[in-house]
Amino acid sequence: MSSKNGYFQLVIKDDGLYIKLFEAELGGQAINFDEIHKYLSDVKIYDYDKIAISRALGNLNGTVEVKLSSSTILPQDERLKIQISEDRLYAKGRFYPPSNNGKLMTKDDIIHSMASAGIKYGVDEHAINQFLKDRKYCTDYILAKATPAVQGHDAEITYHFNTDPSLKPKTNEDGSVDFHHLDTISHCRKGDLLATLIPADNGKPGIDVSGNVIRPNKVVNKVLRHGNNIFLSEDGLKMYSDVDGHVTLTDGRVFVSDTYNIPADVGSSTGDIDYDGNVVVKGNVITGFTVKARGDIEVYGVVEGAYLEAGGQIILRRGMQGMNKGVLKANGNIVSKFIENAEVIAGGYITTDSIMHSKVSAKGDITVGGRRGFVSGGTIRSGTMISVKTAGSDMGTPTVLEVGIDPQVTEEFRELEKELTIMMEEKEKLGQALTVLRKKVTSGAAISSEIKEYLKQITKKNIILETQLKKARSRYEELSRQMENNTNGVIKVQDTVYPGTKLIISNVTYFVKDPIQHSRFIRDKADIKVVPY
Secondary structure, three states: OOOOOOEEEEEEEOOEEEEEEEOOOOOOOOOOHHHHHHHHHHOOOOOOOHHHHHHHHHOOOOEEEEEEEOOOOOOOOOEEEEEEOOOOOEEEEEEEOOOOOOOOOOHHHHHHHHHHOOOOOOEOHHHHHHHHHOOOOOOEEEEEEOEOOEOOEOOEEEEOOOOOOOOOOEEOOOOOEEOOOOOOOOEEOOOOEEEEEEOOEOOEOEEOOOOOEEOOOOOOOOOOOEOOOEEEOOOOOEEEEOOOEEEEEEOOEEEEEOEEEEOOOEOOOOOOEEEOOEEEEOOOEOOOOEEEEOOOEEEOOEEOOOEEEEOOOEEEOOEEEEEEEEEEEEOOOEEEOOEEEEEEEEOOOEEEOEEEEEEEEEOOOEEEOOOOOEEEEEEEEEOOEEEEEEEOOOOOOOEEEEEOOOHHHHHHHHHHHHHHHHHHHHHHHHHHHHHHHHHHHHOOOOOOHHHHHHHHHHHHHHHHHHHHHHHHHHHHHHHHHHHHHOOOOEEEEEEEEOOOEEEEEOOEEEEOOOOEEEEEEEEEOOEEEEEEO
């Protein structure tokens, strides 16, 4: 407090009662008439010359005495007026000087006055000592301070996965909408941190200047709530996934499942599905969309011209109408009501009621049974057995049934045939180019540096190609022997196999020229033998 406020003091004389007015120092607050009025009321002086005081205050310069009345009073001691804040966080005091012959307050007097005013806590003795050391009147002193409550905070949970997946599709570079990548699945791995809890802090109570407890605000407590396939740290503050799968937040509870359930169609509302566990689709899979699963895929509706790939099995409760675009690929078995105009590849067996105009291959058995049990058009390959009711049609629809060799081996063998043909053609062209260039070199003709570099490059390429050819021929011969020596495999036709159907067991081919009924086709050395069913 660098400057003093203006203040006043009662002066008692023989001829009456006076008030002495002290002008404020530079920067201090001027005397306020209302404050004088309240002070005089407190000391029970009601009848005095208010006009004289007002005039004196208006022209105050330095110090002036104003006669209040001709009456006299007893000497007035130094006074302290205390005001407690509405929230009781502090109490301020304002001191008034004693009249002539009045007494000054001691520290004990001040503390006693504060106690009488209801102050029971937080007395600031330093502030009291400051006043006693340098008395300033009509000036506020903070004489008591509460200890405020330390506010706590609500418990806070941080989720480490997308809790509010947006269904808005991404936009392609050309401005078109990409409905395939919607990112609606929050994938998780076993051991992934899913959520972290910061516990609630209840805070710490305080005490107001009246000695009352100040309660901190109430806080919200939370716990990590979860379903199965989840575990918590020992302190309950961290949540982890116990399995590979996907994580969701429902009504404040975290769920992890290794089966992703899609309640309707896979299409523009879901985008492509790529999931680490099992996928169950309650609707259809629309043309152009993809479903990939590390586990099994089960579809309750129809699969159109879509791509399905499973690390386990694929089960289609209705079937696939592939529109010559659809693909089913599973490391395990494939079960489908029907397969039409599609490509189907299974690492296990395939079971269906009918196959039409499709390319179907399985490492295990292919069984076309049920009420219809027919295969018409396309190519069917099994590493072990094909069992059908009817193969081909009375219209002579070209149909191929092939058994005895793992379809992957057959596919590799045929791809190698194509590659060998291409490599041989390329080697022939390189050979012709090398012959022409070498003739130029041996004839002594001038050879530019560019031609020398070209000769060097095609010579190197020819060596690399020769190495590739050697490796491809070796693999081709190995596969050829494997196919030649494998005499296993059987084709079963419960009803009729029609003309136009080609049967292959290992590398032996049999063309059906007339309808054959109730038969099995087996390999007998270099021939295919027809035996009763």
